[in-house]
Amino acid sequence: MARMLTEDDVDEIAFRAAADGDHRGAAATLETLAESSDTHGETVTRASLLVDAGSQYGLAQDWDEAVRCYRAAVADSSDCPVDPRVWLHDGLLRQGKAEQAAALRAELKAARLTDPAVYEAVAESLEAVELLQDAHVWFTMGYHRCENAPVPDFLLDLLLVGRRRVRIALGHPADALDEVAEDYMETVGG
Template sequence: MSGMLSDDDVDEIVFRAAGSGDHRGAAGTLEALAERPDTHSETITRASLLVDAGSQYGLAQDWSEAIRCYRAAVADGSACPVDPRVWLHDGLLREGQAEEADALRAELKAAKSADPGVYEAVAESLEAVGRLDDAHTWFTMGYHRCERAPVPDFLLDLLLVGRRRVRVALGHPSDALDEVAEDYMETVGG
């Protein structure tokens, strides 16, 4: 591959892996591209490629390799669509490193991001490992911290949909925010 990478180039690597199941191979390709600054652009950075590589290792259930990539992305510090610490948090939780994940989550909470993607990713990671009360907290906190931020409304709605899903699993009664989530699901679900 020569020249600057595009989002389509990265998507092609990911889609090919989804079709073939060769997530480890895709991760290796993405890591190799991460080390080639001549292919990077404003949106395709070393950190974003390392996050994508970590995601592929995660799909291969190789969480130690995923964590290695996520740590490198955090250390790199170049631009990423979503703070790479959320993916490191996910890998740590799935690898059973709860104490380090909890410390990282406290760091993320203290950062008070206005990016709904941060809260959604952390909440979904918590939900995936069965920490539903914590997931509920993150979905709710994300909505309240981002509701006045200049973000598309649908991102806020997605936080509420996740929150509603967790509330149902916890057996909580419906509230006003659940009704907003249900309205959104009716609108998009038809």
């Protein structure tokens, strides 16, 4: 029987790629591991390996391959730390496929998820392509949808920090939620 992969094994592949710049090689290794179901476990699944492969292709600026991996992760539907649709959304935005990305955002919004990482990832993708008003909406929506969910407070604070960053870029004056973000930044920064 093959040894079960751990998150440390996957991290080691990513660290090696960061050191030597061979992101395509890392992506290929991760895709191969994704197809070896006898090495998958509870935390390392086919979908999570495909997301990691897509991330490596993204680091190589090969968004077509990244999107292919993300689509396969979504179709696989095995457990993944964060809904793989958020990474597909990011890839589509970076490919310039705004309509497909918008349709995926509508699907994610309708799902009414209570995972702050979903909202943060979507908002940061929007911010990266300078869709700042949309990023503001996702950071804010994420905070409100997750504020009563059983999640660590710091994840909510991170949504507010992102929201504050976008609000500054948009030229909005500080509001009560921005003050919470600034308090958090002071606490962790000093």
